[in-house]
Amino acid sequence: MASLRHALIRSFLIKRGPDETTKRLLTLSSALNSELRQKQIDLLSKYPGGCVDLEKNDKTGIAVLTLNNPTKKNALTGSMMIDFEKRVEDLESWEKGRGVIFKGSGNTFCSGADLNVARAVGEGKDSGHPSLMSSFMQNITSRFFNLPLITVALVEGAALGGGAELVTCCDFRVVSSSANIGFVQARMGLSPGWGGGVRLVNLLGRLKALQLLSSASIIKGFEAQEIGLADEIFGEFDDSLETATSFLTNYTKFAPDVIKAMKRVVINASRSDMQSVETLNTKETQIFQSLCGGLANLEALNKKSKF
Numbered sequence: 595m596a597s598l599r600h601a602l603i604r605s606f607l608i609k610r611g612p613d614e615t616t617k618r619l620l621t622l623s624s625a626l627n628s629e630l631r632q633k634q635i636d637l638l639s640k641y642p643g644g645c646v647d648l649e650k651n652d653k654t655g656i657a658v659l660t661l662n663n664p665t666k667k668n669a670l671t672g673s674m675m676i677d678f679e680k681r682v683e684d685l686e687s688w689e690k691g692r693g694v695i696f697k698g699s700g701n702t703f704c705s706g707a708d709l710n711v712a713r714a715v716g717e718g719k720d721s722g723h724p725s726l727m728s729s730f731m732q733n734i735t736s737r738f739f740n741l742p743l744i745t746v747a748l749v750e751g752a753a754l755g756g757g758a759e760l761v762t763c764c765d766f767r768v769v770s771s772s773a774n775i776g777f778v779q780a781r782m783g784l785s786p787g788w789g790g791g792v793r794l795v796n797l798l799g800r801l802k803a804l805q806l807l808s809s810a811s812i813i814k815g816f817e818a819q820e821i822g823l824a825d826e827i828f829g830e831f832d833d834s835l836e837t838a839t840s841f842l843t844n845y846t847k848f849a850p851d852v853i854k855a856m857k858r859v860v861i862n863a864s865r866s867d868m869q870s871v872e873t874l875n876t877k878e879t880q881i882f883q884s885l886c887g888g889l890a891n892l893e894a895l896n897k898k899s900k901f
């Protein structure tokens with residue numbers, strides 16, 4: 595896709611004057627983007643199941659975003675990925691919004707990609723399916739990460755594989771002491787593909803990120819807190835949603851415009867990071883595409899039980 599883009603751009607640059615070239619390049623880029631998007635939607639909509647729910651409270655300015663696929667421990671199906679994008683769109687334009695709690699249904703966060711989807715995407719390797727899923731998920735998680743709202747991941751039960759990547763797209767993490775957080779992609783013969791590799795390095799630093807990714811170890815709440823992945827821990831008798839809400843309220847006391855301004859200040863200050871994040875994500879997708887559907891991945895899917 596990138597080499598086609600470059601070849602077309604080069605041919606335009608040779609044939610046209612500068613102004614005409616700019617206009618044509620913009621048209622071309624938007625045509626390529628909508629073609630890419632259509633391919634992503636066509637692929638993901640083949641794998642239905644579950645949903646992503648959003649409850650917005652205009653009075654408090656706090657919304658609850660819930661991954662809802664309880665029979666599969668909130669594994670993400672293709673249609674849930676599309677749903678997730680719609681909810682992010684809704685949050686992007688929420689005037690009265692201050693903060694979001696991102697959680698899973700039934701006391702567990704997310705067991706990663708639905709393994710049926712992971713298998714099908716891997717089998718479509720030659721048609722670029724891993725890259726289509728990866729770039730779609732990177733785009734949504736980046737948009738969620740850059741919402742003008744304060745975001746908190748409420749992590750209970752499993753946050754594995756892609757589920758652990760989703761944990762990194764929030765500003766803060768409130769984690770159950772018994773939660774199981776694992777960047778287990780290596781056990782699946784995979785690498786992160788939902789933008790979680792780039793965000794994890796930015797969050798924890800190079801060494802800790804490398805330790806988590808290359809060991810694929812599964813850590814509990816207190817260990818997550820020790821390495822800086824969890825901002826607050828709660829116990830088995832605490833009300834999880836109440837704990838997350840009370841944590842978030844520390845940062846959502848002021849008027850929506852003020853809260854949004856603060857978040858925008860922080861986003862703006864990391865703007866140079868954001869530009870490079872796009873490039874880094876593209877590389878992360880290429881690495882993911884190189885593994886997904888490969889021997890180690892197919893072997894892991896075939897003998898897969900549970901972690």
Ligand SMILES: CCCC(=O)SCCNC(=O)CCNC(=O)[C@H](O)C(C)(C)COP(=O)(O)OP(=O)(O)OC[C@H]1O[C@@H](n2cnc3c(N)ncnc32)[C@H](O)[C@@H]1OP(=O)(O)O
Pocket residue numbers: 665666667669705706707708709710712752754755756757778779782784785786787788899900901
């Ligand atoms: C870039 C994306 C990369 C990825 O995310 S690859 C996916 C990585 N994640 C996994 O491999 C998770 C596999 N699941 C597990 O290890 C365990 O199910 C888990 C989450 C620890 C929960 O264990 P338990 O509480 O004992 O529950 P359980 O195993 O009986 O699961 C209940 C039902 O949920 C299903 N399930 C869990 N995770 C799933 C998944 N990712 N995709 C599809 N189905 C999944 C599981 O098969 C079981 O179904 P059933 O009740 O036996 O029909």
